[in-house]
Amino acid sequence: MPLDMWWFTGAACVALTAAAVLLRAGTPGADTTGAPAPQSVALLRGGRRAAVTVALVALQQRGVVTSGRRGTVRIDGWATAVRDPLQLAVHTSLRRPVGIQVLLTVPRVRRALDGLSDQLAAQGLLRPRRRRHAARALLVAVPVTVAAGLVVAPDSPAPTAAAAVPVxxxxxxxxxxxQTPAARHLLASLREAHPPPERPLRGSASVPRVQMSVALHGDRALVLHLPHFARDGGLLMPGPGRTLVRGRFRERGAPGA
Incomplete structure (x- = not known):
C-alpha cells in the first residue's frame, strides 16, 4: 500500500483510539448511595421522553396537570409545592395544551433534562454528554479520513483490507x-425489587411506587395505573399494535381506528 494511504489509515486509527479513550474515561466509579429518583431511573431506562413522562405523572398525581384534547396535556392547578427542576420546567411550559413531543423541544425542559443527565453522569451512571459528543465527532472523522485517503491514493493495491479495520x-x-455497566446493574436490581405490576396501585401511599413503576416499566405501568391520563394525554409510545387517530393512539381493529 502506498505511503499516502498508510498515513490516512494511521490517522483514522488515532481518531478511533482517542474516541475509545473518551468513552472509557467517561465512566467514573458509580455512586449509588441512596435510592434514585423515578425520573432518574426513567432517563436511564428510556431516555429523555421517559423522564418527561414520569415528570408528568408526578404532576398529575399532585393534581396540577391533566389531559387535554387530542393527545395533549394542560395545566390544572398551581405548582406551588413543586421543587423538582424537571417538573417545574414541564409545568411552566404548559401555558397551552401541548403534546409530549412538543414538551421535549422546549428550551427550559431541555435544560432541565441536561441537568438531570449531568447528575447521572457525575454518579457514574451515564457517560458524560460532552465527552460522548466529542467521541462521536471523532468516530465520524474515521470513515471520512479513510474516504479521503482512497480519493488521494485511488491506485493503492487492495486498500480496503486495512482501511476496513478502523471503520x-x-x-x-x-x-x-x-448507560454505563453500573447503570445496567442498577436497573436490573430495581426491576427485581419492583417487578412488573399486576394490579393498579391506589392510595396516597402508593404515589412514589406508581412513579417508580412507570419509570421502570413504561407503557405497561402507565396503562395499568393511569389509563385515562396516559391515553388522553398522548403519553403512550406509538407501536406496531397502535395507530394515531385524532391525536390519540388506539389499538388497531378498535372502533374508530
Missing part, C-alpha cells in the same frame, strides 16, 4: 450505549 471499529463504538 468497523468506529461503527462498533458508535453503538456503545450511554
Amino acid at each position: 468497523a471499529g468506529a461503527v462498533a463504538l458508535w453503538f456503545v450505549p450511554r
Whole structure:
C-alpha cells in the first residue's frame, strides 16, 4: 500500500483510539448511595421522553396537570409545592395544551433534562454528554479520513483490507450505549425489587411506587395505573399494535381506528 494511504489509515486509527479513550474515561466509579429518583431511573431506562413522562405523572398525581384534547396535556392547578427542576420546567411550559413531543423541544425542559443527565453522569451512571459528543465527532472523522485517503491514493493495491479495520471499529463504538455497566446493574436490581405490576396501585401511599413503576416499566405501568391520563394525554409510545387517530393512539381493529 502506498505511503499516502498508510498515513490516512494511521490517522483514522488515532481518531478511533482517542474516541475509545473518551468513552472509557467517561465512566467514573458509580455512586449509588441512596435510592434514585423515578425520573432518574426513567432517563436511564428510556431516555429523555421517559423522564418527561414520569415528570408528568408526578404532576398529575399532585393534581396540577391533566389531559387535554387530542393527545395533549394542560395545566390544572398551581405548582406551588413543586421543587423538582424537571417538573417545574414541564409545568411552566404548559401555558397551552401541548403534546409530549412538543414538551421535549422546549428550551427550559431541555435544560432541565441536561441537568438531570449531568447528575447521572457525575454518579457514574451515564457517560458524560460532552465527552460522548466529542467521541462521536471523532468516530465520524474515521470513515471520512479513510474516504479521503482512497480519493488521494485511488491506485493503492487492495486498500480496503486495512482501511476496513478502523471503520468497523468506529461503527462498533458508535453503538456503545450511554448507560454505563453500573447503570445496567442498577436497573436490573430495581426491576427485581419492583417487578412488573399486576394490579393498579391506589392510595396516597402508593404515589412514589406508581412513579417508580412507570419509570421502570413504561407503557405497561402507565396503562395499568393511569389509563385515562396516559391515553388522553398522548403519553403512550406509538407501536406496531397502535395507530394515531385524532391525536390519540388506539389499538388497531378498535372502533374508530
